[in-house]
Amino acid sequence: MTQTNCNPSPVLFLNNPNWRCLCPPWPHPLRDPTAEFTPLLRERQTSPESLDGKTIALLDIGKARSREFLDRLEQQFHGQGLLTRRYAKPTNTKIAPLEVVQSIATEADVVISALSD
Amino acid sequence: MTALLKNGWVVVVKRDCPTCELVQPVLRKMMDFGTPLQVFSQDDPDFSDGIANVVDDRDLEQSFRLDIESVPTLIRRENGREAERTVGWHRDEWRGLTRIAELGEELPEFQPGCGSLSVEPGAVERLQARFGVVPFQSRQVPLLETEDPIEVAYDRGWSDGLPVVPPTDERILRMLKGTSRSWDEVIGKMPPNLMDCTVEKVAINAVMAGCRPEYLPVVLGALEAALVPQFTLHGLMATTWFSTPVIIVNGPIAKRIGMNFGLNALGQGNRANATIGRAVNLVLRNVGGAVPGGIDRSTLGAPSKYSFCFAEDESDESWTSLAESRGVSRGQSAVTLFQGEGVQGFADQRSRRAEELARSLALGLQAVAHPKIAQNANALLVLSPEHYAIFQESGWGRAEIHEHLMDALTRPGHELVQGAQGVAEGIDPSRANELVPKFWPQGLLIVRAGGPAGLFSAICGGWVAGRDPDELQPITRPISE
Structure with missing residues (x-):
């Protein structure tokens, strides 16, 4: 009966066994404050037309053979004269730590995020 | 939700209401009468032991749909429609409605009811958002259960950099209670994108800014002033200069909504001052599209671009307020918009005579934009109480202060021309033999504000784009509520 995501907090009403949250179903949708020029579903950033002069991040997501896969990719990029940098997540089970994302x-x-078993 | 009886009696009650408790025996008698009876309880589904058909209405859906204002409310329904209703306990009315002659004989003749939980403060909009018809045209942005709405607002680019209040229907409905204007009224086309700006969009952004509903008329008035062509909003949003709409509020609404015109009037800490200015800037950003790095090309920007809004001190009746000096009658609330930057502090703790202080202030005002630039930027002078007192002792009011400042701000052109004083910047060399005023007369605004102690005033420079006095003007508009 009691929802926990409401405002005011249900903590205020714990002493009242008959209290019930009046909030609309969670999560409450928001209304767009803009002139709505952009699609509701945000578009992905477009890929660059060329990799010339770009630095390519190779992110090892922490699966067993990611390194092998990235080594091969890196070899091919270097063969084309492209710059790469290597990054790694400690584990594939969690999202990348903030410092990895910021780096x-x-x-x-x-960035190429490798998935390889 | 339990459906309402098509035919019969519907009663809405709450345990917490003495009158509802009082009518319990009456309800039991009505149940025995044979006409179908439905009792909706707002707070306790076990409202009565002897009544079979008590419906749990703790979510207040039926109370909302039936538009219940007090409890108990007795409704007679016929063929799926309401035929009649009575509120509170009024023996004759209950008897008339139920046609039970001896109903409530043991009870007093009359006892008023209690307020319905569905109309408690905050409940109405929450219930309307949940169960009612919400007419808004702005599209809904659904959230995942794991998403934080404040982070969503950041991710979608709706924020000025500070957290925003999530614009839910409930909050927008509540915000719109602050104005008598319709949610779908278009207040104008908002530059730079020139999109229709509705009262609804303004309300959404006012919610995000943290406004209370009673601030909304000021936000709307400020935006309408900004849309007057002579305010040159498009250019102001796109300029490389520091400027932003500075909002000065006059009249009774300033006091009514608790605006600050005293200590720290230009600073932080007052909700109305802070959020009205922020709401205006969020509308310019979100509806108009004035996003820094996009259309907004300000070289350095200014903290005032978050919010710069305050009220004038009108406590001295002998003072002609800014709005009055610009044609608004005393007692009428008004908003003035000025294309300003930040605050330049001005200290003079030595002057004791009005003439001295006017000359001194003029020195400070000469610095607006550049000491050798003239008739190109307007200025707003915020006179503190202690500085104003010096003028007042000499019997000077607004007109005298303005006149003396304009005189003291007029300098020989040869001091200002390009190259003079070894400084390349300056006015056109052709004006070397003229006497050149720093500002156009209508471009020097004077306002009173500030705390009681401190021989300081504030100078707020204008946008360096006022070569033609008719092209770029501060705008004053009455506030309609």
């Missing part, structure tokens, strides 16, 4: 964002132009 990629500040040091690279594109």
Whole structure:
């Protein structure tokens, strides 16, 4: 009966066994404050037309053979004279730590996230 | 939701209401009468032991749909429609409605009811958002259960950099209670994108800014002032200069909504000052599209681009307020918009005579934009109470202060021309033999505000785009509520 995501907090009403949340079903949708020029579903950033002069981040997501796969990719990029940098997640079971994301964002132009078993 | 009886009696009650408790024996008698009876309880599904058909209405859906204002409310329904209703306990009315002659003989003749939970503060909009018809045209942005709405607002680019209040239907409905204007009224085309700006869009952005509903008329008035062509909003949003709409509020609404015109009037800490200015800027960003790095090309920007809004001190009746000086009658609330930047502090703790202080202030005002640039930027002078007192002792009001400042701000052209004083910047060399005023007369605004102690005033420079006095003007508009 009691929802826990409402406002005011149900904690205020714990002493009242008959209290019931009046909130609309969670999560409450928001209304768009803009002139609605852009699609509701946000578009992905477009890929660059060329990799010339770009730094390519190669992100090892932590699966067993990611390194092997990325080594091969890196070899091919270097063969084309492209710059790469290597990054790694500690484990594939969790999202990348903030410092890894920040390093990629500040040091690279594109990122390849490898998935290989 | 339990469906309402097509034919019969519907009663809405709450345990927490003495009158509802009082009518319990009456309800039991009505149940025995044979006409179908449905009792909706707002707070306790076990409202009565002896009544079979008590419906749990703790979510208040039926109370909302039946538009219940007090409890108990007795409704007679016929063929799926309401035929009649009575509220509270009024013996004759209950008897008339039920046609049970001896009903409530043991009860007093009359006892008023209690307020319905469905009309408690905050409940109405929440219930309307949940169960009612919400007419808004702005598209809905659904959220995942794991998403934080404040982070969603950031991700979608709706924020000025500070957290925003999530614009839910409930909050927007509540915000719109602050104005008598219709949600779908278009207040104008908002530059730079020139999209229709509706009262609804303004309300959404006012919610995000943290406004209370009673601030909404000021936000709407400020935006309407900004849309007057002579305010040159498009250019102001796109300029490389520091400027932003500075909002000065006059009249009774300023006091009514608790605006600050005293200590720290230009600073932080007052909800109305902070959020009205922020709401205006969020509308310019979100509806108009004035996004820094996009259309907004300000070289350095200014903290005032978050919000710069305050009220004028009108406590001295002998003072002609800014709005009055610009044609608005005393007692009428109004908003003035000025294309301003930040605050330049001005200190003079030595002047004791009005003439001295006017000359001194003029020195400070000369610095607006550049000491050798003239008739190109307007200025707003915010006079503190202690500085104003010096003028007041000499019997100077707004007109005298303005006149003396304009005189003191007029300088020989040869001091200002390009190259003079070894400085390349300056006015056109052809004006070397003229006496050149710093500002156009209508471009020097004077306002009173500030705390009681401090021989300081504030100078707010204008946008360096006022070569033609008719092209770029501060705008004053009455506020309609």
